[in-house]
Amino acid sequence: MKHYKKHIFLIPPAAFGFFISISQVLLMREFLVAAGGNELLIGIFLFAWLAGVSCGSLCASWFADKISKPLQLAAILLFAQAVFMPSSIIIIRCMRHIFSVPTGEFIPPGLFFSGALLTIFPFSFLTGLNFSLLSRALAQPMEIGSISIGRIYSSEAFGSIVGGLLFTFVLVNAFAPMPIALLVASILLWAALLFKFIPKHDSFKILNILLSAGILFFLIAVSPFGNVLDRRISQWRLNSIAPGYRIIDETETPYQHLSLVSAGGQGSTMCLLANGSFISSFPEPYGTAEDVHFITTMCQQMPRRILILGGGNPQILEELLKYPVDHIDYVEADHKALPFLEKRLPAGIKSALNDKRVRVHSSDARTFVRQSSAAADPYDLIWTNLPEPSTAEINRFYTVDFHVECRELLGAGGVFVTSCSSAVNYFGEAVSPYVQSLFKSLQAVYQDVQATPGTRMMFFASPDKGALTFDAATLARRYENRRIASDWFSPNIFQSLLELNHIESTRAALEKNLDNIPLNTDLNPISYLYNLRLWAKKMGSRGEHLFASIAALKFRHIIAIYLFLFGGCLLYVAAKRRQKLKPEKFAVFCAIGSTGACGIAAEILLLYLFQSIYGSVYQKIGLFFACFMTGLTCGSFLAVRLQNLPIFQSDSKTHGLLWADGFYWAFLFASSLLLPRWLPPEYFFYLMTLLVGFLTGFEFPLAAWIYQEGKDGVGKVAGRINMADSLGAAIGAFATGVILMPALGIPLTFILLTFIKLSSFTLLKAATPK
Secondary structure, X not given: OXXXXXXXXXXXXXXXXXXXXXXXXXXXXXXXXXXOOOHHHHHHHHHHHHHHHXXXXXXXXXXXXXXXXXXXXXXXXXXXXXXXXXXXXXXXXXXXXXXXXXXXXXXXXXXXXXXXXHHHHHHHHHHHHHHHHHHHHOOOOOOOOHHXXXXXXXXXXXXXXXXHXXXXXXXXXXXXXXXXXXXXXXXXXXXXXXXXXXXXXXXXXXXXXXXXXXXXXXXXXXXXXXXXXXXXXXXXXXXXXXXXXEEEEXXXXXOOEEEEEEOOOOXXXXXXXXXXXXXXXXXXXXXXXXXXXXXXXXXXXXXXXXXXXXXXXOHHHHHHOOOOOOEEEEEOOOOOHHHHHHOOOOHXXXXXXXXXXXXXXXXXXXXXXXXXXXXXXXXXXXXXXXXXXOOHHHHOOOOHHHHHHHHOOEEEEEEEEEEEEOOOOOOHHHHHHHHHHHHHHHHOOOOEEEEOOOOEEEEEEEOOOOOOOOOHXXXXXXXXXXXXXXXXXXXXXXXXXXXXXXXXXXXXXXXXXXHHOOOOOOOOOHHHHHHHHHHHHHXXXXXXXXXXXXXHOOHHHHHHHHHHHHHHHHHHHHHHHHOOOOOHHHHHHHHHHHHHHHHHHHHHHHHHHHHHHOOOHHHHHHHXXXXXXXXXXXXXXXXXXXXXXXXXXXXXXXXXHHHHHHHHHHHHHHHHHHHHHOOOOHHHHHHHHHHHHHHHHHHHHHHHHHHOOOOOOHHHHHHHHHHHHHHHHXXXXXXXXXXXXXXXXXXXXHXXXXXXXXXXXXXXXXXXXX
C-alpha cells in the first residue's frame, strides 16, 4: 500500500477526536447551566466522563482482540454515540423534571452526580470502547504494535485540537447547542464511511445507515428546524426552573447562556437568567430606587465619579443620573448582553444608556479594575452589583486580592459596596462563617467596614476611618439636603433599614470568633465553599454535611491517606521482587494512573485560577481543551519518534518512562512554587495547559510499548493503558474539583500533586531492574 494511502485511515480517529472534543465542551456547558454556573460540579462531570472512558477501555481490553470484525462493531458504536449526543442534551435540560427538583432550588450534588452517571457515563463508556476497537481494527493497514496505538492516539488528539478551536472561535457564535451537536455527529458518521476502503475488511450494511443518518443530521442542523428544536428543549428546562414563565428570547454567548423570560403578556415584568440563575427583572422601580439612594447617601460627599461592576441590570443608571454625577463607568463583561436586552428595555433605561455621562465597557470587571489607574480621577463610589459568590467566577469579586485592587481606585472618603444573603437575627452555623469570611476579607483591606442587618446584608467599606455612618437621622438629612426627586424612595426608609439594636447585634455576630475564620482569597476561595454550604442548608439538602466536612478537611488528613496508599503500593512491589516476579507492569499502570490524575488535576487548578483572575472560563473552556490536546498530540508524537534512542533501548524499557515521570514531577514542583507568588498573564495559562498535555501524552506510547513486550494484542494493550489513564483522571477530577481545591486551595493542592508524582517515580524506580 502506498504511504499516502495509509494516512487516510487516520481520518476516522481524527474525526472521532473532533466529535469527542466538541461533545465534551458542549455537554460541560450544558451541565454548567443545569448547575447554575457552579464550577465545583465540573469535578463531578469530569469524574463521570473519565470513569466511563476507563470502564469502556477495560471492557475493550477483555474482548477487542477476539472480535473477528472489529470495524463493524466500531461503526455500530460510532452510530450509537452520534445519536446519544443530542439525546444527552435533552436529558440534561430535563434533569430537574427527571429528579423532581422543586422550583427555586438547585440540583443537589447527589442528584447531580446521578444525572452525570445517567447522561455522561454511557456516552464516555462508548468513547473508551471505540478507541480500543479503532486501535485493533486500524492496526493492519498501518504499522503494528505500540506505534500504531501511538499514531491513532496522536490522530485522535489532533482532531480534538481542531474541534476545540473550531468550537471556541466559530461554532459557538454561529449555532445553538442542538444544531452544533447534530452537525459534528454528521461529520463523525461521514468519516466512518472510510472503513469501506480498509483492506481485508468486507463492506457492511451499517455504512448505508451512517450515510443516511449523517445527511439527516446535517440537514436538521443547518435548517431553521434545528433552532426551533433547541428553543423547544430550552422551554422544557425553563418550566422546571420557573413554572408559568415563557421564553421571550434567548442566546448563547461566548460567556454564558442568556434567557429573557416573562410570566405575562405585553408590558409585564421580564426576568433575565444567566446559566439558569436569576440576574435581574425589568422594570423594578422600587427595589432599584431603594438600593441606589441608600448607597449614594452613604457617601459623605455627593458621588461624582461612579464605577458599577457587574452588568445585567442597567435600570440602576436611570436612577443614578438623577444625581449631578460627572461620570459613570458601567462594566459589562458580556458584549452581547446589553444588545440582547436593549430592544426590550423601557425608554428611560435606554435613554440612560445613551447619556453622555455614561460609558459602557465590554470588559471583564476584574480586568477593568486591574488595568485602570486612579492617579488622575479616583472614584467616589464603587458598586459591585453582582450575585452571591456561589461560583468561582463570582467569588473572585469578594476576595482580598480584588479588594486591594479596588481600594487603589477610590478617592478620599470613597465608598466600596457589595452585598450577600444573610439572616435577620440569628446567623447559625451555616450563615456565620459565610458572612464573616466576607466581612473579614473587607476588614483586611479597608479601615472602616459596616454591614446592614437583614436577610440581604450590604457591606460598605472605605479606606478612611470614620467615613461611614449608620445613623438613620443623619442619612435622612443628608438625602433631603441633596434635593433628589424620586417617586420610588422616601427618607423614612433609613429608619426601617437601620434599627440600632439590629445593627449592634449584627456587628457582634460578625466579630464573634472572627480570628478562626480564614480570609477569602483568589488562591483559597473559602467563601465560595461557605456559600454552597449555606445554600444546601436553606434547601434542606444533605449536601450541607458534605460541604461542612470539606471545609473542616486539613492538609494533614490528606497526607495521611496518601502515605497509606503509597506505602501499600511500595510493599506490593517489594513483595513481587522478593518472589522474583516482574512488577514493572504494575508500576507502569500506577505511573500512567498518576499521570492521568495529575494531568486532569493540574488542568482543573489552572481553570480555577484563570477563572479567579480573568473570568470567562465558559467562553475559553474550548480553547483550554484545544491547548491540552495540542500538547497531548505533540507529546505522543515525539515519544513515538524517540523510541529508537539508546535511553529507550536499554535492558529495561521502563527507563524512558522513568525519565518522563521525573520531568513531570519537576514541572509540578516548579508550578507549586511559582503560581502562588506570581500573577501570570493570560497566555501563560494556555502555555501551562499545553505543557500538561505534552507531559501526559508523552508517557502514553512509552507505556504501551512496555506492555507490548508480552503477548497481549493491540486492543488489549490500548484498553489497559487507556483505562489506567482514564481511571486516574476520573479520581483526580473528582478529588480535585469537589474536595481538594475547595478545602486546601490551589497552592496546597499543587504541592499534593508533586507528592503523588514523586510516588509514581519511586515505584517505577523500585520496579526497574538494576
